[in-house]
Amino acid sequence: MPEGAQAPETTGSVADAYRGNWVDRYAPEFAKPYFRLSRLDRPIGTWLLLLPCWWGLFLAIAATGEPRLFDAWIFIGCGLGAILMRGAGCTWNDITDRGIDGSVARTASRPIPSGAVSATQALAWAVAQSLTAFLILLTFNWAAIGLGILALLPVAVYPFAKRFTWWPQIFLGLAFNWGALLVWTAHTGSLGWPAVLLYVAGMAWTLFYDTIYAHQDREDDALIGVKSTARLFGDATPKALAVFLCAAVTLMGLAVIAAIPRGEIATMVVALAGPWAMGWHMFWQLRQVDLNDHPLLLRLFRSNRDAGLLPVLIFAAACLV
Template sequence: MPDTSPAPEPSGAIADAYRGNWVDRLAPEAWKPYFRLSRLDRPIGTWLLLLPCWWGLFLAIAATGGARWHDAWIFAGCGLGAILMRGAGCTWNDITDRGIDGSVARTAARPIPSGAVSARAAFAWGCAQSLAAFCILITFNWAAIGLGILALLPVTIYPFAKRFTWWPQIFLGLAFNWGALLAWTAHTGTLGWPALLLYVAGMAWTLFYDTIYAHQDKEDDALIGVKSTARLFGDATPRALAVFLVAAVALMGLAVIVAAPDGEIGMLVLALIGPWAMGWHMLWQLRRVDLGDHDRLLSLFRSNRNAGLLPVLFFAAACLA
């Protein structure tokens, strides 16, 4: 009889990582724990950090009437920076949560609580990633550099937020959507109202997707006293998600309207399709939410890469209008 039992998990694999990801398959054994610290086996977080950067860049290009050669580097630099800073942020998160992660089923196998990496080695790894990201940041203008340095504040605070507030997702939103401010400023040289509106829209989006995500851990979180919007809203979560959906779409649409140059109707119409399309995707997610189905919750959370890409595509199209 052929063996039909499930294939064993690779050594050190994390519960919510993609099966067959490149870290488990291809990375050298000595580097696997460090790559897992950086969540390179779970790229969705990098996408969620990167997409607001591209929102800000393409809306800035559309608003100012055209791209410059340096915008290609801003586009690529945001991509590289998102990988590095997401890795550094997750490493810091795991250092601060090392006393909690071992008590949560989904996180018990992470490199620090499992003993694969020491806290000291993890700190050095986080510093190396931050330094590499800083080397990218200093290729931008001075205003963007200042914003990039300031971004360390919400990144540093976020891991502690679940200890003192029921709204840690707000602090995640502050950190994860900073790229909307930075990329807009990297193109224009100054911070503007459209970027600020995009930033707050992104925060509403983060509240939407991370509340969905947090429902996977609500039982463990309750046992160890960790707070989250999932625990705060409980069975009323769908109503809260609807509010976050409307806020994200309305604020992003307002950002487009404020950014649109006078008389540029084509740009305005194309760009406004972006938040409208994203809103429909979020509504699709909302209709599929099942708070007791962890696999579905994880799948819906991951689908936000596609939701966030929709404004990128239409903002990019608006640059050509």
């Protein structure tokens, strides 16, 4: 924390959490710092990790035309796993960033820099969440289990990316969209090109929303030497966002075309509405962007829950055609 700065209260809400969130209002006092480490007071990240999983599930069902009872467990398991792995990943991120977060206004109130928990306690919490998520992963097939274990690599590397590259959002995209690969494999039994295309589409989407998010910290990041696409693009960010938008829509459309068998025209037409719907939502965000309005940037970032949910609903509808 900068010299002369006042330490935030250890029992207070984290700066970028929803006001009046359930953790602040209802969680036991001893649990609050750990729930805040897991970002349970800020659920948008869990949604952004979960939605590519559901993309992969429903597109796989639409592609194979073979819904199974186990798919219901995959759907639920993804939700539980997203909560746990997002929590473990964020806890690991806070451990590695404990020397930086105290110097950034938006993150100084997080549990480790504020002194609410120690790095050792946080590490134990990260391990506990990871092991619980691993138990869920063990209920899937062996190919999906292998992919789940490999997912730990981008999760481990991401917190360090902003120290050596202007593109840390790529590493976030590698980690946050892994579920598209894993869940497609959990349903079909093997990895396929549609899942890979869906994965890369998700990475483009991550570059879009996290560049918007990173502009909140642009000035602080410049002072402490942390890199990001927000700093890289600066005032040219809207042009970069337009490229990411087009890439996400195109790649998701190609994933649909690759997934749906020839002859299933009605299914393909319905499924192709998914990327277009998400694209229109992203275009709406792009039209709203004001790089100097931090509350607006946070609202737009959070609105990506709805953007990513649109393909989920539309792919689910395609399963019924």
